[in-house]
Each structure stands twice: as structure tokens, then as C-alpha cells.
Amino acid sequence: MNKPANATKHLHSASPIILGWREWVALPDLGLPAIKAKVDTGAKTSALHAFRIAQVNHQGIDSVQFLIHPLQHDATLVRECVAPLLDLREVSDSGGHKELRYVIETRLHIGNNEYPIEITLTARDDMRFRMLLGRQGIRPPMLVDASASFLLKRLNARQLYNHRLSQRMKK
Helix, strand or coil: CCCCCCCCCCCCCCCCEEEEEEEEEEHHHCEEEEEEEEECCCCEEEEEEEEEEEEEEECCEEEEEEECCCCCCCCCEEEEEEEEEEEEEEEEEECCCCEEEEEEEEEEEECCEEEEEEEEECCCCCCCCCCCCCCHHCCCCCCEEHHHHHHCCCCCCHHHHHCCCCHHHCC
């Protein structure tokens, strides 16, 4: 049986993968090697902090261009991202307020696992986490231990972003 090109990698074990209520993730297609995400089983969709969001035509594809501060408490680090536009949806936040949001699909890297997820884009300046990983982004056999944090890989985010910057400067 052939697997589709965007098939889930590494989620084939019978034993559960335990996530903490917060985990480090990466969004490699967006050039984001580390983002601290809140794992939120109460949220259906995942959300990513974004600002200056604009719908654009990128290489002939309807896309969304946006800026992000990928690290908490650091407004000096800014990354520009472009992703194909998947949809525009009305989403209710935790306070019940409805907002029309751009939706993208991108690869999520969490622990040793990588798979595509849908993410809505929204300003999360006032939120503690730059990303919210909702139920649709949590794949079997993943389980969440709400009493624990960072059960998967720990990342030195600052070092990863500085390394990427120094690599770009060498080119």
C-alpha cells in the first residue's frame, strides 16, 4: 500500500506518545525552528500568532504573508512567513468572540514526529503562548498529561534562531 506524500511520520508505534500541556514545536515550512506551544485539548483548531497578515499571490498560488514574533517576551525577533492559503473561517476564541481568520496548512514537527496540520492565523500579543496546538493537531497515539510540561524534546530556541541568522549572513 502506497502512502500519500504528506503522510504522518513516526506515529506508527502502538505505545502512546505523551505530551505535556506545553511543548516545543517547529514549523519547518515556515522557517520556524522553535515555538513554545500550549497543548489545548479544549480548542478544536491550532492557532499561530501572526500580524501584518496579507493575502498575496506567491508564485502563482493564493497565499498568506505574515510576520511573527516566534519567541515569547521578545518583540525584537521577527520572522516573515508565506504559506498557501487553505481557507478563511470564522473561529470562536476562548471568550466566545468570533473572528474571521486565515487558515494555512503546514508541517508540524513535534518530538520525533512530523505531519501536516491546519493552523489559523491571529494576533496573540496578549496571550502567553505564540502557538496553540488544538485537538486536530494532536494525532493518535498521542495523549496529553496536563500535569507535565516539555515531555518531548527541549529546544534552545534562542540558539536555533541565532544559528539560522548566522547561516544566512554567511551566504
